[in-house]
Amino acid sequence: MLLEQLRVEKAERVRNVRLRESLIAADGTLLSRLPELPIAFVPESVHDKNGVRVGLIDIVLQIFAPNSTGKTAAEMADAGLERLARKIDPRKRNDLINKIESEMNVLVSDYLTGYLERREDGKYAPKEKYANTPNQRGAIWSRMRAWAFSEQVDLDYNFRSRDGGRPK
Numbered sequence: 562m563l564l565e566q567l568r569v570e571k572a573e574r575v576r577n578v579r580l581r582e583s584l585i586a587a588d589g590t591l592l593s594r595l596p597e598l599p600i601a602f603v604p605e606s607v608h609d610k611n612g613v614r615v616g617l618i619d620i621v622l623q624i625f626a627p628n629s630t631g632k633t634a635a636e637m638a639d640a641g642l643e644r645l646a647r648k649i650d651p652r653k654r655n656d657l658i659n660k661i662e663s664e665m666n667v668l669v670s671d672y673l674t675g676y677l678e679r680r681e682d683g684k685y686a687p688k689e690k691y692a693n694t695p696n697q698r699g700a701i702w703s704r705m706r707a708w709a710f711s712e713q714v715d716l717d718y719n720f721r722s723r724d725g726g727r728p729k
Contacts, residue, residue, distance in 0.1 A: 566591055582602060614709040616641050621668070622675070624685055627693060631686030634662040641649050672708040675703055 569588040575581040587595070591668060620637050638658045639646040648655065665685055669677050676697070678688050691697065695714070 565593075566593060611709060613657075613664050616665065617661065617668075617710055618705050621665075621677075621685070621705060622702070625687055625691070625698065629686070631680065631684035633685070634658050634665060637661050637665075637685075642728045650709065668705070668708055672704045674702060676704075 567583045567587055567590045572581050572585050577619060588615060619635065620632070620640050624631055635658050638654060638661055642649065642654070665679070668681055669685065676691055677685060679685050
């Protein structure tokens with residue numbers, strides 16, 4: 562069933578008070594009356610297990626477009642945040658950039674090894690041997706979906722228990 566109205570769930574999880582209040586006020590609004598914003602990330606995406614990866618799919622696909630010069634993690638963050646990029650706390654923006662950098666390193670090393678590289682200038686760009694063919698685009702799309710929707714382990718998780726710091 563296609564929804565015709567905006568439904569806001571778990572608004573209490575949004576840390577930005579103005580954004581949270583605006584979302585609550587917009588709950589139930591017809592979708593046709595809402596502005597279209599091409600935002601792939603919100604500052605809270607950094608805490609979402611797969612949110613950053615899903616938000617990166619379209620941005621990374623732009624890297625494979627003809628005549629693309631590649632993108633840095635900061636450029637990806639700004640593209641995903643769109644109009645929010647210069648309005649959020651610089652520390653939150655840097656946290657998002659670091660998360661994007663980490664996720665892109667996984668993508669480059671484990672999923673798109675033959676297609677994508679991180680150059681010395683910090684930009685992620687197609688490898689020289691990449692040919693823009695339907696088969697390669699399909700392979701990239703398939704691998705990116707596998708990457709974006711794979712289960713991830715949070716390496717910062719504290720596995721120690723309170724009883725002497727030994728794992729359970």
